[in-house]
Amino acid sequence: MAAIKHQFGLDRSLPVQYLLMMKRLFITRDLVSYGNQALNVVPAITQAAPVTFSLVIGAAVIWVVFSVLIGLLAVILKGTIFDPLLMILALIGISMPVFWLGEVVNLITQSPNRSVIFSWVPPLGYVPITSNPWQWFLHLIFPWLTISVLYIGFYARVLRANLLDVENEDYVRTARAKGLSERRVLIKHMLRTSMITFVSLFGLDFGVLVGGGALLTEVVFGLPGVGKLTYDSLVKLDLPVIMATVIYGAFFITIANALVDVLYARLDPRIRPA
Amino acid sequence: MAEPLLEVKNLKVSFRTEDGVVKAVDGVSFTLSPREVLGIVGESGSGKSVTMMSVLRLINDPNMQVEGEVIYKGRDVMKLDKDQMQEVRGGDIAMIFQDPMTSMNPVYRIGDQIAEAILTHQDVDKRTAHKRAVDLLKQVGIPQAETRVDDFPHQFSGGMRQRAMIAMALANNPDILIADEPTTALDVTIQAQIIELLDKLKDDFGSAIILITHDLGVVADIADRIAVMYAGRIVEFGAKRDLFYDPQHPYTWGLLGSIPRLDRPKTARLHSIEGMPPSLISPPQGCKFRPRCPHAFEKCMEEPELVSRVDKRDHLDRCWLEPATKRVARYQTIEGGQAA
Amino acid sequence: MSTNGDAPLVEVESLVKYFPIKSGLLSREVGRVHAVDDVTFSVREGETLGLVGESGCGKSTLGRTVLRLLDPTSGDVKFRGRSIAKLRRRELRPVRREMQMVFQDPYASLNPRKRVGSIIAAPLQIHGVGDKKERRKQVQDLLQTVGLSPEHYNRFPHEFSGGQRQRIGVARALALRPKLIVADEPVSALDVSIQSQMLNLLDDLQEEFNLTYIFIAHDLGVVRHVSDRIAVMYLGKLVELSPAEELYERPIMPYTEALLSAVPIPDPDLSDQRERIVLEGDVPSPINPPSGCRFHPRCRYMTDICAQVEPPLVDYGNGHLAACHHPLNVDKETLDRVKVSKLHTPAAADESAKPRDTSGESPGSGHLEV
Ligand SMILES: Nc1ncnc2c1ncn2[C@@H]1O[C@H](COP(=O)(O)OP(=O)(O)OP(=O)(O)O)[C@@H](O)[C@H]1O
Numbered sequence: 001m002a003a004i005k006h007q008f009g010l011d012r013s014l015p016v017q018y019l020l021m022m023k024r025l026f027i028t029r030d031l032v033s034y035g036n037q038a039l040n041v042v043p044a045i046t047q048a049a050p051v052t053f054s055l056v057i058g059a060a061v062i063w064v065v066f067s068v069l070i071g072l073l074a075v076i077l078k079g080t081i082f083d084p085l086l087m088i089l090a091l092i093g094i095s096m097p098v099f100w101l102g103e104v105v106n107l108i109t110q111s112p113n114r115s116v117i118f119s120w121v122p123p124l125g126y127v128p129i130t131s132n133p134w135q136w137f138l139h140l141i142f143p144w145l146t147i148s149v150l151y152i153g154f155y156a157r158v159l160r161a162n163l164l165d166v167e168n169e170d171y172v173r174t175a176r177a178k179g180l181s182e183r184r185v186l187i188k189h190m191l192r193t194s195m196i197t198f199v200s201l202f203g204l205d206f207g208v209l210v211g212g213g214a215l216l217t218e219v220v221f222g223l224p225g226v227g228k229l230t231y232d233s234l235v236k237l238d239l240p241v242i243m244a245t246v247i248y249g250a251f252f253i254t255i256a257n258a259l260v261d262v263l264y265a266r267l268d269p270r271i272r273p274a
Numbered sequence: 275m276a277e278p279l280l281e282v283k284n285l286k287v288s289f290r291t292e293d294g295v296v297k298a299v300d301g302v303s304f305t306l307s308p309r310e311v312l313g314i315v316g317e318s319g320s321g322k323s324v325t326m327m328s329v330l331r332l333i334n335d336p337n338m339q340v341e342g343e344v345i346y347k348g349r350d351v352m353k354l355d356k357d358q359m360q361e362v363r364g365g366d367i368a369m370i371f372q373d374p375m376t377s378m379n380p381v382y383r384i385g386d387q388i389a390e391a392i393l394t395h396q397d398v399d400k401r402t403a404h405k406r407a408v409d410l411l412k413q414v415g416i417p418q419a420e421t422r423v424d425d426f427p428h429q430f431s432g433g434m435r436q437r438a439m440i441a442m443a444l445a446n447n448p449d450i451l452i453a454d455e456p457t458t459a460l461d462v463t464i465q466a467q468i469i470e471l472l473d474k475l476k477d478d479f480g481s482a483i484i485l486i487t488h489d490l491g492v493v494a495d496i497a498d499r500i501a502v503m504y505a506g507r508i509v510e511f512g513a514k515r516d517l518f519y520d521p522q523h524p525y526t527w528g529l530l531g532s533i534p535r536l537d538r539p540k541t542a543r544l545h546s547i548e549g550m551p552p553s554l555i556s557p558p559q560g561c562k563f564r565p566r567c568p569h570a571f572e573k574c575m576e577e578p579e580l581v582s583r584v585d586k587r588d589h590l591d592r593c594w595l596e597p598a599t600k601r602v603a604r605y606q607t608i609e610g611g612q613a614a
Numbered sequence: 615m616s617t618n619g620d621a622p623l624v625e626v627e628s629l630v631k632y633f634p635i636k637s638g639l640l641s642r643e644v645g646r647v648h649a650v651d652d653v654t655f656s657v658r659e660g661e662t663l664g665l666v667g668e669s670g671c672g673k674s675t676l677g678r679t680v681l682r683l684l685d686p687t688s689g690d691v692k693f694r695g696r697s698i699a700k701l702r703r704r705e706l707r708p709v710r711r712e713m714q715m716v717f718q719d720p721y722a723s724l725n726p727r728k729r730v731g732s733i734i735a736a737p738l739q740i741h742g743v744g745d746k747k748e749r750r751k752q753v754q755d756l757l758q759t760v761g762l763s764p765e766h767y768n769r770f771p772h773e774f775s776g777g778q779r780q781r782i783g784v785a786r787a788l789a790l791r792p793k794l795i796v797a798d799e800p801v802s803a804l805d806v807s808i809q810s811q812m813l814n815l816l817d818d819l820q821e822e823f824n825l826t827y828i829f830i831a832h833d834l835g836v837v838r839h840v841s842d843r844i845a846v847m848y849l850g851k852l853v854e855l856s857p858a859e860e861l862y863e864r865p866i867m868p869y870t871e872a873l874l875s876a877v878p879i880p881d882p883d884l885s886d887q888r889e890r891i892v893l894e895g896d897v898p899s900p901i902n903p904p905s906g907c908r909f910h911p912r913c914r915y916m917t918d919i920c921a922q923v924e925p926p927l928v929d930y931g932n933g934h935l936a937a938c939h940h941p942l943n944v945d946k947e948t949l950d951r952v953k954v955s956k957l958h959t960p961a962a963a964d965e966s967a968k969p970r971d972t973s974g975e976s977p978g979s980g981h982l983e984v
Pocket residue numbers: 289291296297298316317318319320321322323324325335488554
């Protein structure tokens with residue numbers, strides 16, 4: 001026990017412990033997994049990160065595009081039956097648990113007696129984009145969609161609410177009084193200002209997901225990303241790896257926060273320094 | 275009389291609400307001649323904004339109902355299709371609003387917002403539109419227009435924003451400029467600047483102006499004719515001088531008497547119109563001003579029409595009193611007891 | 615302490631209120647808003663002092679600082695001869711009973727979740743006046759005093775119109791039978807017809823309760839109607855203080871002159887006849903106020919000295935004070951008498967006397983060494 005304590009420097013003062021940890025993580029990179037002594041933690045993460053990135057970026061593109069479309073559509077169709085219908089759909093999407101949805105998707109697309117429609121779906125796993133982009137795409141398409149469902153629902157509702165708020169703003173009335181077409185008013189004047197909230201939410205969610213928040217999806221679809229790594233080490237109580245993934249996660253969440261602030265200032269000139 | 279530029283006929287606008295139907299505008303008719311300045315005066319809630327926004331069909335409340343005709347250049351604006359309506363808005367008839375702080379989109383540069391108005395209605399390229407925006411800003415008196423054109427709205431003061439709004443509204447040389455309380459949110463010294471600017475620009479651009487305000491002092495300067503609104507109706511309508519020097523409606527007298535005036539000796543007490551504006555959901559029977567009117571009599575239980583009751587054909591009012599009676603009665607109200 | 619007949623009720627001495635502007639991680643002070651800057655005046659018992667000026671000139675801040683709702687940066691406020699600028703919270707309590715405020719916005723200044731009765735009773739409760747039943751009676755009386763009906767006791771603010779809400783605000787201020795009421799734009803948000811009702815009410819109350827008002831407004835017509843004396847503020851400075859009628863008849867400070875001429879007159883012929891002075895530009899920032907006379911960048915009588923030396927507040931007799939290097943409507947004798955002639959030269963309104971283009975030998979610049 002004392003030896004292990006010493007190995008991790010846990011017998012030293014806190015700041016020193018911290019520095020030692022950072023040194024092992026980032027400089028000597030010799031922090032070693034418990035469960036598998038051959039596994040260096042840092043290379044393990046750098047290997048897993050591209051998988052997570054592929055997963056999250058792809059999903060983000062899908063959820064942004066679709067939530068904006070649905071949000072806009074709901075506002076355009078306000079007063080008709082389609083607006084509440086879209087919002088109920090969105091609500092269903094929000095309340096769908098990811099792992100359950102993932103399992104259902106797998107059941108439909110992976111089972112040996114699946115319908116012919118899904119015969120093209122490759123087995124679970126991951127193919128790097130560098131070795132075969134098409135296979136990369138095919139492997140990820142269902143994980144992407146699975147993650148997106150939740151976020152599309154959520155973001156579509158947020159955007160719709162924002163757009164309806166902005167609709168009553170004086171400058172939207174001014175834009176109409178200028179003779180702009182409804183489409184231009186909606187896209188240039190209403191959507192642009194609504195995107196301010198949208199983008200700040202997006203940055204935070206994106207950071208969390210890249211930081212390992214897509215854990216369940218990765219596990220369900222057998223994607224060897226950071227989430228899966230965390231999951232495996234949690235199961236094995238592999239402390240060094242857990243520590244490393246947590247720090248990795250914190251890193252991205254912080255970065256995302258900083259990026260959101262910068263982006264926020266780009267979008268809203270009022271908080272830009274003069 | 276010259277062919278009117280704009281003719282509003284029996285405009286009625288109502289909103290369905292939980293408490294009942296709000297009759298915000300109830301039978302408003304007026305005409306506007308080219309290059310004329312028409313002042314519309316009335317208290318909060320009297321229907322000034324709703325009237326003018328309906329002329330441009332800018333209210334899209336699903337609970338709204340509109341009746342009546344708005345004839346512009348021989349066409350009924352109410353019957354125009356979407357594209358034709360967009361051509362009218364900002365092209366033929368432009369509008370500026372009360373609060374300059376919130377009337378511009380905070381995320382776009384002032385110049386781009388003006389250029390957008392130009393590009394929507396004129397077939398020019400972006401560079402030309404931008405140059406025109408600079409010229410317009412110069413015309414409305416923005417110093418260093420060349421650099422300020424790239425500012426965002428929050429970098430402008432209230433008065434400058436209202437100038438920029440005016441520049442934007444005049445960008446397409448509209449026939450009519452509707453200004454909805456353009457100075458209410460501004461200080462008196464800035465208000466004076468804006469009124470002077472409008473006065474100058476109406477000659478430069480040859481636009482007719484409809485100036486909405488609740489301050490009779492503002493229209494005393496630049497209006498040619500004035501309409502006084504009360505509870506969704508025009509209660510008096512006439513040439514400026516007739517309205518100020520021979521006012522026919524007790525509400526107009528009340529307004530004139532309620533203003534603490536700098537041009538008169540101080541009075542001990544201000545005249546005040548007792549009570550409150552009526553409910554628009556269940557308005558009083560007969561003359562809408564009756565519950566507050568000190569001169570009401572039996573006949574007032576029937577609503578008076580807006581017609582001429584004096585020798586001037588263009589001076590209209592909605593009051594049953596005899597003109598002769600009025601001449602005696604009004605001085606007390608207006609001069610606060612110091613009968614002239 | 616007894617009040618002797620002529621002693622002012624409120625004395626404000628060199629009152630200063632700055633708001634620090636903080637920025638950065640450590641909240642370093644990067645500047646100050648000069649909201650109220652070296653203001654001195656006094657208010658006699660039973661009189662109404664009007665306070666006018668453009669938006670942001672510091673009227674509300676001054677009013678709040680006088681009531682110690684804000685702590686002054688420096689200077690002193692005396693109430694009945696007793697300094698209250700440094701009193702501690704407990705010592706302040708009895709003084710607070712005698713000074714109340716009415717706020718501008720009748721929509722925001724009343725708690726929407728409280729019934730009218732408890733809003734008006736709140737000050738009574740805080741100061742432990744009477745028992746529940748007595749307080750109820752008192753509130754119902756107050757409602758009647760301000761022209762509402764006692765049945766309104768259990769209603770909520772949203773059930774009232776703007777004018778009625780403002781009456782509730784007045785009733786709340788009256789609850790403790792104060793001596794001084796600072797009314798911060800009590801009628802600005804109201805329509806003219808309702809505004810005149812309110813002004814008349816304030817007038818009646820003053821008579822009935824022998825109240826002293828500090829009446830803040832930006833409408834010069836309203837201020838003239840209610841005030842005995844008027845103080846004009848510009849960018850945190852008191853620039854002119856005068857008996858009400860005299861201010862309108864002969865403004866001394868050019869800013870006052872411009873302010874008066876900007877008030878729209880509801881009479882087309884008079885409006886056409888009179889000369890309109892349209893001030894150029896906007897009010898400068900109170901963070902970096904202009905040097906010298908703060909009004910000089912917008913003043914049509916400006917000379918070099920105006921930009922360099924701050925004009926002192928000079929008494930031109932008859933209680934008419936003004937701070938200007940080129941006073942208007944002042945004759946030579948008066949100028950000599952007040953003995954600031956070295957700095958002050960009379961201004962004339964016509965173009966030929968306009969010494970704006972100061973190529974070196976203009977009337978003002980000769981006195982720069984002073
Ligand atoms: N969308 C709406 N739904 C219900 N009532 C409305 C709506 N818009 C306006 N009203 C009502 O119509 C009446 C007239 O309003 P309007 O805005 O025209 O008044 P105004 O004369 O412009 O007053 P102000 O001086 O306050 O601007 C008001 O009583 C208002 O409450």
